[in-house]
Amino acid sequence: MRWIGGRESDNVDDRRGSSGGGGLVVGGGIGTVVIALIYMFLGGDPSQVLTQQTDDTQTTSQAPTGPQPDDAAASFTRKVLASTEDVWGQIFADKGEQYADPTLVMFRGVTSSQCGTAQQEMGPFYCPADQKVYIDLSFYDELSQRFQAPGDFAMAYVIAHEIGHHVQNQLGIMDKVNQARGQMSQRDYNKLSVRLELQADFYAGVWAHHAQGQSVSIDENDVEEALTAANAIGDDKIQEQTQGRVVPDAFTHGSSAQRVYWFKKGLRTGDLSQGDTFNSREDANLQ
Secondary structure (H helix, E strand, C coil), rough: CEEECCCCCEEEEEEECCCCCCCCCCCCCHHHHHHHHHHHHCCCCCHCCCCCCCCCCCCCCCCCCCCCCCCCHHHHHHHHHHHHHHHHHHHHHHCCCCCCCCCEEEECEEEEECCCCEEHHHHHHHCCCCEEEEEEEEEEHHHHHHHCCCCCCHHHHHHHHHHHHHHHHHHCCHHHHHHHCCCCCCHHHHHHHHHHHHHHHHHHHHHHHHCCCCCEECCCHHHHHHHHHHCCCCHHHHHHHHHHHCHHCCCCCCHHHHHHHHHHHHHHHHHHHHCCCCCCCCCCHHH
């Protein structure tokens, strides 16, 4: 993956130098920890597992002073965010609409969000309540070491997936999913959640399609890195690793094969209209 220009986004709230804030969710216990482990890898809406709360303790955002060990990862993250801003800004403009750039929060260990307490163990996530993406940059090491999905484009895919949730929020898709939540069983809602996540994977592919030659130069090895990451964080792989068996009814993000399929489709077509994962069942045999 090679940058063309390499503009860095200014829409970053760098909390790596702050003392955190918010504290741990009270009463989470073992159950919350187990669920958080599942959400650790490209989690969707963290309000599904976190206590909804208005935190009275405000996090003091203070950019780190002096060189930091993860500055290279921070710079990379800013560049990917800038690229998503350029791509989605143009896609929305072509539709006669305006794209509202999200803020990306970098933190270490723990910080607060309007969806609850953000913790390192959760991995990257998007909070629709404040329209921010949260990431502890140590997740990149986790992706490379534990899930054997190294490479800069694998990391870019992670960010692009979360930005995909922001796109869903702007298009009103998240609101529709949340409204349906109280009208169905947990099993049926899990299926809806899977479709939401697969669409975010598709949108990540759409970003890569349009970024190619514009802000980045991507080769076959880069694509393979993203596919390896998508494959490594499917629900089936995570369940096998954490509980030793696969329970499809408990899927919330989709199988490895489904995630790879939708990312590849977005990468191949770059066409927003082809990403209706909710009504399409073209991946039905990939469970």
